[in-house]
Amino acid sequence: MAIMKVENVTKKFGELVAVDNVSLEVKKEETLGIIGPNGAGKTTLFNVISGEMKPTSGKVIFRDVDITGKRPSKIVKLGLVKTFQIMRVFGEMTVLENIIAVNPDGVDILKDFNLWDKRDMKALDLPQGEMRKLGIAIAMATNPRMLLLDEPFSGLSPRECLELHRIIGRLREFGITMVIIEHKLKELFNEAERVICLNAGRILKEGTPEEVVRDPKVIEAYIGYSG
Numbered sequence: 553m554a555i556m557k558v559e560n561v562t563k564k565f566g567e568l569v570a571v572d573n574v575s576l577e578v579k580k581e582e583t584l585g586i587i588g589p590n591g592a593g594k595t596t597l598f599n600v601i602s603g604e605m606k607p608t609s610g611k612v613i614f615r616d617v618d619i620t621g622k623r624p625s626k627i628v629k630l631g632l633v634k635t636f637q638i639m640r641v642f643g644e645m646t647v648l649e650n651i652i653a654v655n656p657d658g659v660d661i662l663k664d665f666n667l668w669d670k671r672d673m674k675a676l677d678l679p680q681g682e683m684r685k686l687g688i689a690i691a692m693a694t695n696p697r698m699l700l701l702d703e704p705f706s707g708l709s710p711r712e713c714l715e716l717h718r719i720i721g722r723l724r725e726f727g728i729t730m731v732i733i734e735h736k737l738k739e740l741f742n743e744a745e746r747v748i749c750l751n752a753g754r755i756l757k758e759g760t761p762e763e764v765v766r767d768p769k770v771i772e773a774y775i776g777y778s779g
Contacts, residue, residue, distance in 0.1 A: 555580040555698055555729050556601070556632070561610035563596050563753075570596040572753035573610070578698070583720075583730045585744030585761070587737060589773055593753040594733045598700050602634035603627045615697065631697035635687045635704070643676040647686055650675055651693050658693035665689045665719060681712030685719055698729040705739040713739055737765065749773065 554577040563571040571593045578584050586594050599605040601612050603624040611620040614632050624634075642650045648671035651658050662668045665685045670678060675686055684704055691699055704720075705713055713736075720743050723730060734740035741747070741761035749757045749764050751773045757764050764770055 553580050554578060555615060557613040558597075558601065559611050559613065561597070561600055561612065562608045563593075563600055563605060564608045569753050571600065571607070574750075574753070574755060575610075576748060576755065576758075578729060578731055581724075581727050581729055582746065583724065583732065583744050585740045585747040586731060586733045586750060587735075587740065587747060587764070588750035588756070591752075592750040592773075594750055595702060596753075597750070598634060598702055598731075598733060602632070602700055604634075628694055628696075631695070632700070633691040633694055633696040633698070634700040634702065635691045642690065643674070645675060647671045647673055647675060647678070650686060650690050654690055655693040655695070661689045661692050664722060666715070679712075681708050681715060684708065684712075684716060688719060688723070692723070692726075692728075696728065698731070699723065701730060701732045701734075703733055703735060705734055705736045717742060741765070 556578040558574055558576045561571055561574045562569065574597060588594050596605065600607045603619065603622050606621045611618055614630060617630060619627050619630065642653060645653065647662065647667055651661060662671055667682065667685060667689060670682060675683065678686060704716060708716060732740060732744060744761060747759065747761050747764040748755055749770045756773060757767045757770050
């Protein structure tokens with residue numbers, strides 16, 4: 553059963569078409585990966601889904617509710633959360649204050665995410681890997697049904713990547729549906745059951761990680777990309 557449907561979504565910036573008539577479905581408790589070269593429209597699509605941008609045309613349905621153009625705060629209350637942008641708001645607060653501000657009963661989340669020992673640190677003072685974990689922990693404090701993760705592995709060390717894999721595994725145990733944009737294909741393919749490749753705002757290929765990475769059109773789109 554689909555928890556979210558994107559139906560014929562287009563987003564234009566003047567003459568530039570960033571997302572071009574994209575339709576996709578995300579199944580309940582699925583981990584879906586979205587890949588594509590720079591400028592493919594991945595982040596713009598996330599911004600439309602999360603309510604940060606209104607589409608030029610098309611609609612987004614989440615849990616049978618039309619969320620097209622709704623404010624992000626309304627969409628979060630429905631259970632759909634895009635991670636990491638929240639940190640811009642709470643960066644000057646401590647790790648513990650971040651969680652309490654979202655959910656006073658969500659303190660145990662810090663223990664799940666191995667952040668309890670850092671609870672009195674300001675969020676902006678955390679190492680990058682732990683900042684990522686806190687961003688996901690804050691999202692989890694909203695009691696989400698689905699998370700949008702935008703390049704969660706970017707800039708992380710191998711050790712930090714392993715810890716993030718552990719966290720994603722925990723999210724899966726909680727029954728959280730996830731859509732992940734990621735340039736580090738090896739890390740993404742360890743998590744995603746299904747992958748969609750965008751190019752020039754359109755869906756180029758959809759399938760298992762193995763099917764997508766072997767497709768000649770996908771390989772051509774990534775020529776010159778070092779990964």
